[in-house]
Amino acid sequence: MFTERRTKLIEKMTAEADHPAAIFVSAREATRNSDVNYEFRQESSFYYLTGFDEPDSVALIRPGTEAPFVMFVRPHDPEMAIWVGPRVGIEGAVENYGADKAYPIEAIEEHLTELLSETETLYYPLGADEELDALILKQMTLRRQNAQRGPRALGDLRDPDPLIGEMRLRKSENEIASLTQAAVVTGQGFERAMRTTRSGLHEYEVQAAMESEFRRLGSRRNGYPSIVASAHDSCILHYTTNRKELVDGDLLLIDAGAEWEYYTADVTRTWPVNGQFTPEQRTIYDVVLRAQHAGIAAAQPNHRFDEIHEASVRVLVEGLTDLKILKGNIEQLIENDSYRPFYMHSTSHWLGMDVHDVGRYRNGEDSINLESGMCLTVEPGLYLDPKNENIPEAYRGIGIRIEDDILITLDGNKNLSSHIPSTPEEIEAIVGHLER
Template sequence: MNAPTDSAIAVDVYRQRRARVLAALRAAGGGVAIVPTAPEALRNRDTGYPYRHDSYFYYLTGFAEPDAVLVLNASATSNAPDASNAPQSILFCRAKNADREIWEGFHYGPDAARDAFGFDAAFPADALDTEMPRVLADAGSVHYLLGASADFERRLGGWLDAVRAQARTGVAAPHALRDLAPLVDDMRLVKDAHELAIMRRAAHISALAHRRAMQTCRPGVREYELEAELLYTFRKHGAQAPAYGSIVAAGANACVLHYPAGNAIAQDGDLILIDAACELDGYASDITRTFPANGRFSPAQRTLYDIVLAAQQAAIDATRAGVPFEAPHDAAVRVLAQGLLDTGIVPKARFSNVDDVIAERAYARFYMHRTGHWIGMDVHDCGDYRERDAARDASGALPWRTLQPGMALTVEPGLYVRAADDVPPEYWNIGIRIEDDAIVHEDGCELITRDVPVAAAEIEALMRAA
């Protein structure tokens, strides 16, 4: 089990998060929130995939074992004789089992988990069907991640049926099912100091991995060999796993946005695009760099690379508190569109200026994704990109979310030029993406992934020094 290794478990951090959820539920009239962790999954026959907890569950508990459920009881009433003593924060987890630990290693068990992670109460996981009808009695409403798990919803239905069966005794079943995700998503969007410290460390490890890949690259290397260097560096420096499937693309493969590392051989003159990063203690990083297999950009490669780098800088300059989420994307698109016009990749005979290129989305053939996404516990982290409760504009769209201090997002423009008759041949099969992770501050943003060079000359110097 690849559990986070935060040796000094931040009990207060997780307790405070649970308290915020409980307070929000009480403000909304009470109720019970239920958050199960992720199930284990078989890879084949009796071999499982490496276990990874559910992000919502871990955010509120810090507990990384499987077969666990968090219950937060903010009911306005309670069946307990003294409602003030009713447990509000309850963990269900695996019972201690000495025989199982011989095979799997240490598990906390309910008593140790309650004390170590700061819960009011803890029970064995096999007590769920007995305890949950008691907790849900007279609860009013149930809050959970709607639609996330059909198996969980079936089990919840059984608990609700058990409560309804007590109707003649005066017990009322919950009358509303509500989605817990918007509440926790808004919490997760703004990172606290505990989270940011882990994310900075994850970013540093990922940057070391990219440096190693650059320094070991040479014509003749296979994509999977570079992937191996990345994975080695992640684990060597304490990360538990990759944050996502590593993209290592040589030559024309870089024009495939989610190309998995394969067995293609890097040729002299190819660019290598690597989009890869680690997960550390439950938090993702996300870095993309593009560099020449032989250590030197060709003139055409350098031209496009500098356009993408300038687009990224424009997006970085636009990333600060108080601006819409879309502002960095708009800034990057303008630079990319002008670069496509200047190089003739978008023909000047059809477009007289950059505004025309943008208005007709002529750039989208070569830049088909957005400039960033939220990042945190998930590499594409939770949270709305538009203001959920705002008025819609004339087109019916909600306004973009306003960036706030403590939000974290990627900045990742790119250009992908496939071979085509209407494109100058010197630019054929060049794919370039440059991506960094940014933390929003009042007056700008902090790039936490710049321990690996990004300027073309600095990349070339690093590769020469290898």
């Protein structure tokens, strides 16, 4: 799988550049406090190309040479192994990760000059890593100084992100299987959260119930910090404090995703703490759900990405007009972005190894067309600011978002998270019902 990806990258590089090479850098360990590190998570593109899960590593790809795939890794260290377990090491990088050659990361500087001696175009995301940035700039300077006598200059520095972005945007069968499983596990966690919910509990208790289900089912970590927002805080898009007590009559919004084999789900549901929507909550909920269904229906191959947002916005604006929160002509209200105070984010983003996954959204001015294998969210919402006096009082403080993970297929789409309760009937039937 990783070999195929590197082969495909090599094809793309050689198609557009002379004597190309590419350098990818792993994530680094980061200090949390004192001698404790943050939990390590590999950088997504590095993992995508190598499957290598350790920090302080560099992958060098050199098409058309005797060693097209070179890795720099931390050597095995018997003393460290006692504390943190064995490392893959130099031999492991060759034997188990397909490297044609591997060297200790400490020796990168002494090998880089030789390894890049034929390279004229270098794909490297300058700014990715300060130490490596300095090494690359030094190589370029050396080559420029010697260009008259020695090999040609290493003069063409390019960003590899567009090439990798194009590849990661179209998901393979393997990747789709991981995204599907991420959504399955996430769904189990959401169901647990819904059943657990009752007034008097705290946001973090519902979060714990959900995330313990993620972990129990084998998800190693979340794709991003869970948003567990009750009452007015459901109007705050990225609320992650999650400390409040749940109050009878309020809504609870959860936006969360379990990661599975480096692929994350990204799901949002909003439900009443006491299991019954008030008439006002239900009215707003129905508008958002209709907008979501319209957005999902618009997610079709050979249609523009932007059509999803356009379809959802139209339904939201019609709903806000029916409620007299907006007044005027629908087309005009859409044209003027007059819905922005109540719906301030876009409806969709790519989904994959990163929750906001790589890949372009437009070609110049134009929205790109959707293709089979692309995966995205559809997540309209309405956020009725508790302090906005233009909103009828009964609706103030209601914040609702509904988000599913949609895979574009050859003849339409597949909702990977459709098993998670989302109609008001499904939600009212499950919230607070611990046993079944």
